[in-house]
Amino acid sequence: MTVASEKEIETLRGCGRRLAEVLASVKQAARSGVSTKELDKLAEGLILSSGGEPIFKGYKTKLDPRPYPGSLCVSVNDEVVHGIPTEKRILKEGDIVGLDIGMRWPAFAKASAGKPQGLVTDMAETIGIGKVSPKAEKIMRATKESLELGIRMLAPGVRLGDLGYTIQEHLERNGYGVIRDLSGHGVGRELHEDPFVPNFGKPGTGPKIREGMVIAIEPMATEGDWHLILDKDGWTLKTSDGKLAAHFEHTVLITKDGAEVLTQL
Ligand code: MG
Numbered sequence: 001m002t003v004a005s006e007k008e009i010e011t012l013r014g015c016g017r018r019l020a021e022v023l024a025s026v027k028q029a030a031r032s033g034v035s036t037k038e039l040d041k042l043a044e045g046l047i048l049s050s051g052g053e054p055i056f057k058g059y060k061t062k063l064d065p066r067p068y069p070g071s072l073c074v075s076v077n078d079e080v081v082h083g084i085p086t087e088k089r090i091l092k093e094g095d096i097v098g099l100d101i102g103m104r105w106p107a108f109a110k111a112s113a114g115k116p117q118g119l120v121t122d123m124a125e126t127i128g129i130g131k132v133s134p135k136a137e138k139i140m141r142a143t144k145e146s147l148e149l150g151i152r153m154l155a156p157g158v159r160l161g162d163l164g165y166t167i168q169e170h171l172e173r174n175g176y177g178v179i180r181d182l183s184g185h186g187v188g189r190e191l192h193e194d195p196f197v198p199n200f201g202k203p204g205t206g207p208k209i210r211e212g213m214v215i216a217i218e219p220m221a222t223e224g225d226w227h228l229i230l231d232k233d234g235w236t237l238k239t240s241d242g243k244l245a246a247h248f249e250h251t252v253l254i255t256k257d258g259a260e261v262l263t264q265l
Contacts, residue, residue, distance in 0.1 A: 001119075001188030002212045008119065009253065012188065012214060015052065015105035016121040016251055016262030022046040023101055023123060024265065026072065032093045032130055036074035040085035043101055044071035053107035055120050055191050056100075064234030073100035073124075075236070080220055080228060080245040081124075081182060082235045093130035096140060098247040100124035102191055122187050122216045123263035124249035135223070136244060142174040143221045143246040146199075150219070151252055154259035156211045163209075164201025167219045171199075177226030178219075179245075182237070187251055188214040209254050214262070218249035 003009050026043050047054045054071030068082070075083035075098035076091070083089075083098070091097060102122035126140050146167045153166050168178045184197030195207055199219045209215075224243035231238060239245050252259040 001186065001193060001214050002210065003188070003214060003253065011105070011119045012121060012251075012253060012262050015103065015119055016123075017265060018050040018052060018105055019101060019103050019121050019123055020263050020265045022050065022103070023099060023125060026099055026101070027125065027127055030091060030097055030099065030127060030129065032091055034091050035087050036076070036083065036085040036089040036091065037087045039074055039099070040070045040072045047071060047103045050105070051107060052103035052105035053118065055102040055104050055122075059191065063230060066234045068235060071101070073098070075100070075245070075247065077244055078239045078242045080179065080222065080237045080239060081247055082237055084233050084235050091129045094132050094136070095129040096126055096132055096136045096244060096246065097129060098124060098126045098245070100247065100249065119188050120191050121251040121263050122191060122249060123251060124218060124247050126246040126248060138174070139176060139221055139223055139244055139246045142171060142176060143219050144248045146170040146219045146221070147217060147248040147250060150217050151250065151259055151261060154209060154252065154254060155257055156209060156254060158209045159204060159206045160195060160197060160209065161201035161205030162203050163217070164198045164206070165203050168200040171219065171221045177222035177224060179222065179226050179228065181228055182220060184215060184217045184249070186214065187216045211254055211256055213254045214251065215254070216249055216251045218247060220245060220247045
């Protein structure tokens with residue numbers, strides 16, 4: 001979306017801050033012995049008690065007719081994104097876990113046209129469970145850095161190819177694969193809006209970023225080959241070679257001379 005009023009900006013800030021609070025609590029609960037389903041239940045309860053609506057739940061894609069069953073995506077080790085929480089998946093020491101979450105806030109507020117009035121933010125972080133290997137630390141750190149570098153270079157007039165190049169260059173310099181099949185996206189009124197915000201690109205190409213745009217930037221890096229395979233559950237995307245992946249995401253508002261991270265405490 002492109003924001004149209006100060007009220008919309010305030011709503012996005014409120015949504016993003018609450019979402020960051022929810023994710024902070026989920027991160028604290030993510031430890032060895034906990035199932036991914038328990039984290040999902042916690043996330044859903046916290047979203048609802050903060051006055052929001054879990055926007056991932058029931059989401060459908062063209063890949064598979066089954067709607068997404070959770071409020072949180074929990075992607076462990078070689079799972080890149082969209083890991084479905086289950087009781088069987090128990091986190092253990094040394095795992096790295098991508099936690100991806102989104103919500104509409106305030107929930108169920110209807111405008112006169114019958115469209116939902118609350119606005120949507122989306123974020124993700126990959127964390128280690130207990131002590132993780134140096135190579136796991138390294139892929140998490142480099143992916144987080146690529147997101148931070150991307151956000152720092154945003155301003156009106158910057159092209160999406162410049163942003164993609166910045167993220168890609170950092171990840172590839174560190175020896176990582178950059179996923180091509182998934183990208184960041186516009187967000188705000190709905191979870192996924194135009195434009196595509198790829199994590200790769202050529203400088204000086206692509207649409208220009210404008211003041212007031214709201215976008216989710218989400219680099220996904222792989223230790224090996226960046227090609228993905230879809231699990232038989234219809235959702236979980238894994239690396240094709242079983243190597244690690246990491247994912248970080250923020251929703252940002254493009255300002256007069258930079259970008260404001262909305263999904264932060
Ligand atoms: Mg996203």
